[in-house]
Structure formats: C-alpha cells, structure tokens
Amino acid sequence: MAVSVNLSKGLDKAFEDKGLDEILAAPPSALAGLTERHDGILAEMGIKTIKDLGSNKYFALAGVLVALQGKTG
Template identity: 40%
Template sequence: MGGIADKFDKAYEEKPISELAGAPVEALQGVSPGDAQHLKDAFNIKTVRDLGTNKYFLWAQAVAKLAD
C-alpha cells in the first residue's frame, strides 16, 4: 500500500485500504482520542475519509503546495 499502513496504529496495519478510509481518525498514528474529539466537535470529522476530504484541509493543502 505504498507506506500507508505504517501511518496507522498496529491494529489497522493489515486492513485493506477501503477499511482504513472508514477507520476512526484516532486509528492514525499520533492522533489521540482527545484529538479525534476536537476534530469531531470542530469539523464533524469522524473517519479517515472525513479528514482526507474535509474542504478546509484541502484548501489549506492547496495553498501550502502553491506557496512552495
């Protein structure tokens, strides 16, 4: 999976990509349950897919890439 699996907690490393997209954001290494709650409260982000498709994060990513 091109190094994607190692970005997740151990329990998720063997899951197919379709399951990783639906995994809770705290499945990502370094995202605590408290962080996940803040994302949910602020942006209604509950899953990795939600995080990766959030318009504000996509806009910020585009600005950062253009700035480089």
C-alpha cells in the first residue's frame, strides 16, 4: 500500500521535493524553523542529521511524554 504524506510545512523549501532517504540524511536545519546555528548546537550533542535527531533517545522520550500528557486525566 502506498502512503502519501505532505511535509511541505515541516521542511525548509529546498527539501520539500526530496525523497525520505535524502531528508533523513539532511542536517536538522532542513526542518522548518531550524537554522544552521541549531545545526551547530545539535552537532555538539552528536546530532548531525534529521535521522540522528529523530532517533535520539532523549528527544524520543520527550515526544512520548508529551503524547502521554493528553492521555492522562
């Protein structure tokens, strides 16, 4: 089954037409709202690509905690 996702609002304009592998290999500044300055800060934590950012255990845990916030009473 093919899946289509519109990421245009979440990506820098230069990456809107790129494939998933190319986006994951891109620096975090390829995400809308992040800059090359953010790339430098994240690189100091070992995060050099969007894939690194998405698979970082601390960012993943933070995402889960935020998702859970809406599920608890």
